Amino acid sequence: MHRRETVLHRPALLFSVVLAAIFLVFTNAFGADSALKAHDYKMAGDAQYTRIVVHFDRKPDFRWFLLRDPSRLVIDLPPTDFSFDPFELRPRGLVAAVQYGAVDAQRARLVFRAVGPFSVEKAEVKENETSDGFRLIIELRASSTEAFDAALRASMLKPETEARLEAPSRAQDRFTVALDPGHGGADGGARGVNGTVEKQITLLFSLELAKKLEETGLYRVVLTREDDRFLRLDERVRIAREKGADLFVSVHADAIAVRSVRGATVYTVSDKASDAEAAATAARENLSDEIAGKVPEEEQDEVEDILVDLIRRETHAFSIRFARTLIGKLSDTVQLVKNPHRYAGFRVLRAPDIPSVLLELGYLSNPKDEAQLRDPAWRAATMDAIIEAVGYFAKANGGARG
Structure with missing residues (x-):
């Protein structure tokens, strides 16, 4: 399957052009004349x-x-x-x-x-x-x-399957953060009460965050997508692994029927959900793959299964550590939901060797949360908290993990 490489070595070079276009392209991903x-x-x-x-x-x-x-x-x-x-x-x-x-x-x-x-x-x-x-x-x-x-x-088509345990490239000397703007292309994600589309706001936020991370001079940033395109969940994971990411943050903004609910949530992966809402959120996010179809899993021999399990256990501990750090930094700036660290079976968080979290910035179904997500000052303050959490995590783990 065709995929353009989306490593953003210097987000500032692309930022002004891409940012200006994000809210101009809402539904069509192709030129009107040629399509x-x-x-x-x-x-x-x-x-x-x-x-x-x-x-x-x-x-x-x-x-x-x-x-x-x-x-x-x-x-x-x-x-x-x-x-x-x-x-x-x-x-x-x-x-x-x-x-x-x-x-x-x-x-x-x-x-x-x-x-x-x-x-x-x-x-x-x-x-x-x-x-x-x-x-x-x-x-x-x-x-x-x-x-x-x-x-x-x-x-049956045979889509590309996720690479298993090939060693990712870690030639870089800077801690590498993979940012994953949720949804994209045919998968718009949630829609706000005032029309904000999840795929657009997650891309906007991720581009801004990538720019701020790079400007510190401490981090290398990988974006799974830089424009309005659809990616399977396993493709998002593969991009992060191929580019040697040390941390994976999937950025989302949910919507639910109860409009009074608001606040940010940090999710980690688990076969057993922390609560019914976490299970429902994971089910909604995993439906993204309906656009491309269910990707068959490769068979592994028993030795590889054991190896994967050992690596996953270690990675899971790192994921929880970062989730708690992130919540601590966000709590001074951002309203959080009750019990903000939750977990469920998110497919996009299943990289065996990269600590991974899914950050729900807020609920587009809540007018106040939606307004905050559209506010540049609120986004900037939230990004500062995220960058603090990344810095603490990177330093605690000796720079690049591994």
């Missing part, structure tokens, strides 16, 4: 048979494949500008949900999540008879789990 245009979407049918028609301004090149848990049909397209009527996207027939958007600079994607197993009876492009353009016709029919699994094997 394919998907301008109409229709769906009809019932729980046994569903027909989907997508209209384009020109003939689209596409490929499709299936994913399971849940059952999904994925359509890959070239760069595409989507302008669908949200009303037409509501659940209907075999389709429980529709997602669409940019995957990276070369691809866009349509994902149809089904209510159960299905077969693809038709997936073809036809030229319109009475108007300009082309239409993609998809016909789905309910099927058995066995039939779906057989079709899935036939259509």
Whole structure:
């Protein structure tokens, strides 16, 4: 899978240009002139048979494949500008949900999540008879789990899998911090009560934090993304490992139904969640991979399993240590939730050899938290607290860990 290298050796060189563009690009990741245009979407049918028609301004090149848990049909397209009527996207027939958007600079994607197993009876492009353009016709029919699994094997793509325990490069002489702006591309994340989009505010915050970290002269900074692109959770981890990160901080801003809840939270990984809200948050964040599909895990022999377990145990202890340090520094500046250190099964925190935390800066569902996230002064004060925590952690661990 194509991915542009995203190490930010000197954030200040890119900062002013990228920062100015962040809030100008909200939904489309491609140039409007060159992109394919998907301008109409229709769906009809019932729980046994569903027909989907997508209209384009020109003939689209596409490929499709299936994913399971849940059952999904994925359509890959070239760069595409989507302008669908949200009303037409509501659940209907075999389709429980529709997602669409940019995957990276070369691809866009349509994902149809089904209510159960299905077969693809038709997936073809036809030229319109009475108007300009082309239409993609998809016909789905309910099927058995066995039939779906057989079709899935036939259509299966083999995405890149996470490198296991190859030694990452640690040639640098500075403590390396990997910043992971949550969500991106087709995965917008949460949306605030006043319209703030999580993928945009996390990128803005991470770029600003990267600049401030680099300006200290003490740290090397790696960004998993520098623009509005989709990355699988395992890709985010792999970028950090390949670039020899000593610390991984995934930046998020959540939203929940109870608008009165506000404050920052620091999460670490655990197979058992600290509480129901932590479990729900991890489940929401892990759904990011629905855009690309579930990535199959590689098999490991028993010796490697033992080695991974030993390394994970050590790394987990470092993660908890940094989480507590970060909470201590944030508490003087930022409102925190009750019991601010929580833990659950976050896939993005599963690097076996990098201490990792997920920082929820606040709740976009709360007007006060949303306003703070949009306030440059609040962001700057929060970043200063984070930089203090990073400095304390780096010094306590002899600079670069390992």
